[in-house]
Amino acid sequence: MTEMTYRQALHDTLRSELQRDENVMLMGEEIGIFDGSYKITAGLLKEFGERRVRDTPIEELGFTGAAIGAAMLGLRPVVEIMTINFSLLALDQIVNHAAKIHGMFGGQMSVPMVIRTPGGGGQQLGASHSQNIELYYAFVPGLKVVAPSTPAEAKALLMASIRDDDPVLFLENLALYNTKGEVPDGLEPAVIGKAKVTREGKDLTLIGYSRMALVAQQVADRLAESEGLDIEVIDLRSLRPLDRDTVVESVKKTNAAVVLEDDWLTYGIGAEIAATISDGAFDYLDAPVRRVAMAEVPMPYAKPLETAALPSVDDVINAVHETLDAVGRRR
Amino acid sequence: MAAPAKTTRSASTRTAGKAGSRSPRRPKIDDAERARLTAYYKQMLLIRRFEERAQRAYTEALIGGYCHLNLGEEAAVAGLLGELNPGDYLFTNYREHGYALARGIDPRKVMAELYGRVDGVSKGWGGSMHMFDVTHRMLGGYGIVGGQLPIATGAALALQYQSRPDIVMCTMGDGTVATGAFHESLNLAGLWDLPIVYVIINNGLGMGTDVAHSSAEPDLYKRGAAYRIESARVNGLDPEEAAAGAKRAVEVARGGRPYLLEVMTERLRGHSVVDPAKYRSPEDVAALKLNDPVQTFAAKLKDAGVLDDDAVAEFDREAIAIVDDAAAFAADSPTPETSTLFDYTYATPVPNDSRRYPGEALFPALPVAAGAAGRNA
Numbered sequence: 001m002t003e004m005t006y007r008q009a010l011h012d013t014l015r016s017e018l019q020r021d022e023n024v025m026l027m028g029e030e031i032g033i034f035d036g037s038y039k040i041t042a043g044l045l046k047e048f049g050e051r052r053v054r055d056t057p058i059e060e061l062g063f064t065g066a067a068i069g070a071a072m073l074g075l076r077p078v079v080e081i082m083t084i085n086f087s088l089l090a091l092d093q094i095v096n097h098a099a100k101i102h103g104m105f106g107g108q109m110s111v112p113m114v115i116r117t118p119g120g121g122g123q124q125l126g127a128s129h130s131q132n133i134e135l136y137y138a139f140v141p142g143l144k145v146v147a148p149s150t151p152a153e154a155k156a157l158l159m160a161s162i163r164d165d166d167p168v169l170f171l172e173n174l175a176l177y178n179t180k181g182e183v184p185d186g187l188e189p190a191v192i193g194k195a196k197v198t199r200e201g202k203d204l205t206l207i208g209y210s211r212m213a214l215v216a217q218q219v220a221d222r223l224a225e226s227e228g229l230d231i232e233v234i235d236l237r238s239l240r241p242l243d244r245d246t247v248v249e250s251v252k253k254t255n256a257a258v259v260l261e262d263d264w265l266t267y268g269i270g271a272e273i274a275a276t277i278s279d280g281a282f283d284y285l286d287a288p289v290r291r292v293a294m295a296e297v298p299m300p301y302a303k304p305l306e307t308a309a310l311p312s313v314d315d316v317i318n319a320v321h322e323t324l325d326a327v328g329r330r331r
Numbered sequence: 332m333a334a335p336a337k338t339t340r341s342a343s344t345r346t347a348g349k350a351g352s353r354s355p356r357r358p359k360i361d362d363a364e365r366a367r368l369t370a371y372y373k374q375m376l377l378i379r380r381f382e383e384r385a386q387r388a389y390t391e392a393l394i395g396g397y398c399h400l401n402l403g404e405e406a407a408v409a410g411l412l413g414e415l416n417p418g419d420y421l422f423t424n425y426r427e428h429g430y431a432l433a434r435g436i437d438p439r440k441v442m443a444e445l446y447g448r449v450d451g452v453s454k455g456w457g458g459s460m461h462m463f464d465v466t467h468r469m470l471g472g473y474g475i476v477g478g479q480l481p482i483a484t485g486a487a488l489a490l491q492y493q494s495r496p497d498i499v500m501c502t503m504g505d506g507t508v509a510t511g512a513f514h515e516s517l518n519l520a521g522l523w524d525l526p527i528v529y530v531i532i533n534n535g536l537g538m539g540t541d542v543a544h545s546s547a548e549p550d551l552y553k554r555g556a557a558y559r560i561e562s563a564r565v566n567g568l569d570p571e572e573a574a575a576g577a578k579r580a581v582e583v584a585r586g587g588r589p590y591l592l593e594v595m596t597e598r599l600r601g602h603s604v605v606d607p608a609k610y611r612s613p614e615d616v617a618a619l620k621l622n623d624p625v626q627t628f629a630a631k632l633k634d635a636g637v638l639d640d641d642a643v644a645e646f647d648r649e650a651i652a653i654v655d656d657a658a659a660f661a662a663d664s665p666t667p668e669t670s671t672l673f674d675y676t677y678a679t680p681v682p683n684d685s686r687r688y689p690g691e692a693l694f695p696a697l698p699v700a701a702g703a704a705g706r707n708a
């Protein structure tokens with residue numbers, strides 16, 4: 001076991017994957033000479049050289065598409081898009097090409113590439129820089145979307161993503177980079193497509209991913225201490241494929257669920273989870289499924305407004321209380 | 332940038348239009364040269380007859396979707412692809428049936444793809460716009476205008492990374508140079524010395540919009556200068572001229588630099604089979620007849636004593652027999668089983684991948700309790 005930050009876990013994994021496989025190469029804006037906008041790639045240019053660690057011009061469409069072509073010919077490019085907001089400029093290459101090439105050409109070639117990119121909010125970056133739009137990618141068959149919440153998950157999922165034969169969007173989070181956690185020595189790559197019950201409980205299920213999976217843990221711990229509640233927590237880890245069974249099995253046991261998401265509520269990932277619970281555990285529910293999500297506004301800059309727009313621990317506790325009240329009325 | 336032989340469309344048009352006129356003296360042509368010229372002609376004729384057959388099948392509803400033909404581009408296709416080695420990679424747009432044929436893909440498999448059958452190059456998953464054959468290193472067939480450019484650029488990056496001797500050729504239409512993908516791709520290729528030939532097939536039109544209305548610099552090859560990429564314009568109505576342009580381009584790419592080649596062609600019909608092209612002026616349409624590359628090249632070869640009328644007729648019968656056979660093969664090939672619907676979403680199996688048909692429930696229904704009122708009770 002080693003304690004390290006989420007950032008360090010990402011850095012170390014990129015480094016060990018570069019050492020492990022000559023075909024792994026990194027591409028992105030400012031990842032080399034600048035050491036990475038968020039310093040995930042610090043020192044890697046110096047160690048591996050320009051061939052393996054390639055600074056690109058500011059052309060998300062161009063270099064993301066180039067990674068697709070390189071992947072088709074056998075490389076394993078890991079692209080860094082500075083933040084997920086800028087991935088919109090590469091949307092055509094990601095959605096119309098990376099996700100389609102295997103199927104559209106009858107399975108003749110695969111696209112083993114990774115797009116690493118952080119979502120976020122809460123950094124006072126304003127509307128265009130504070131979005132969580134992983135949903136756009138999670139919507140698309142042919143893509144895989146993973147969203148680690150801890151340093152250990154970051155490492156296990158990044159190894160899995162780089163070694164995967166399909167295009168993977170690897171969602172990071174600005175607010176997680178400095179968080180710390182234990183990373184077991186000799187950690188194996190994760191299995192993409194599986195959620196994880198990170199805390200067992202029987203009173204209610206909290207479901208989240210990325211930063212909100214951590215918030216779910218905090219809420220569960222707090223309510224256990226203050227009110228003796230026994231809450232189960234699920235970290236989705238993979239948004240596509242979506243592990244519906246783990247969610248449904250949990251709700252069959254707890255009979256109540258609150259879904260946490262850092263994206264907007266309407267049409268969001270929480271809506272998909274709520275629909276899944278309705279399909280798979282309708283007869284077990286003792287209360288409507290609640291969703292806690294970002295306020296539906298372009299994110300403001302001013303701190304009090306920004307804070308009000310983001311889901312907080314208190315917001316989640318409130319939703320848990322109201323859900324358990326509804327359960328109490330029915331039982 | 333090479334100085335172009337012809338800098339305007341009308342100039343190249345006039346030259347090509349005269350190709351059929353008699354020249355007073357015939358230079359001696361040896362057997363190898365004769366074989367090379369004949370091969371161009373046969374290639375062009377195959378594309379012509381194949382596209383006509385595809386057009387017919389489309390109107391008979393045997394082919395679905397969009398169907399864009401290479402009619403008018405036969406000389407360009409034959410000339411360009413003749414300069415590639417089998418190890419090189421080709422990326423094209425959606426107007427690519429002829430490229431697939433000239434790359435050596437079996438016409439039966441190309442036609443079967445148009446018909447959406449299992450024996451199609453892409454097993455019926457791609458259709459007219461998405462021909463792909465990994466064994467012939469034709470890596471698509473892309474329906475999004477400009478979509479192939481960044482990908483082809485990345486393929487060239489992989490070749491450089493792996494120190495391989497092969498190059499990439501990436502074709503596009505004149506309308507495509509306006510996209511951001513064009514700029515971003517050429518910028519990368521110029522910066523990184525990538526072994527790639529970008530080819531603009533300038534047929535003067537993107538759907539109904541002519542070059543004067545789509546590019547602020549209508550001499551499209553000149554755009555190479557912005558990326559320090561050597562470039563030239565050639566007449567694409569003659570396979571030898573297209574080949575000469577491609578030869579230089581391929582040589583530069585093999586030397587480790589990108590190249591931009593503009594090939595002047597004509598689009599003899601509408602944008603796709605269903606487009607009557609009413610936006611073209613009568614003079615424009617009349618001029619097309621003089622610029623039909625298959626006709627003018629046949630006249631040129633006859634004039635040079637390479638072919639006679641009998642040979643032309645014989646080659647035509649051969650080409651028609653090949654495309655008839657391809658159409659018969661395609662018609663006999665089975666349509667894909669619906670049980671294969673979920674086979675190609677991912678390259679490797681992944682837990683929880685959805686394999687649900689539209690009407691199926693996500694979770695099996697609970698058994699109805701004995702005595703409970705069911706839907707039909």
Ligand SMILES: Cc1ncc(C[n+]2csc(CCOP(=O)(O)OP(=O)(O)O)c2C)c(N)n1
Pocket residue numbers: 424426474475476477503504505506507508534536537538598602
């Ligand atoms: C991104 C995108 N925008 C629009 C279209 C619709 N479209 C298909 S072909 C075409 C014209 C392209 O012209 P050009 O590049 O000259 O190629 P040509 O058809 O002449 O071969 C357009 C606008 C598309 N397929 N993709």
Ligand SMILES: [Mg+2]
Pocket residue numbers: 504505506532533534535536537538
């Ligand atoms: Mg055109």
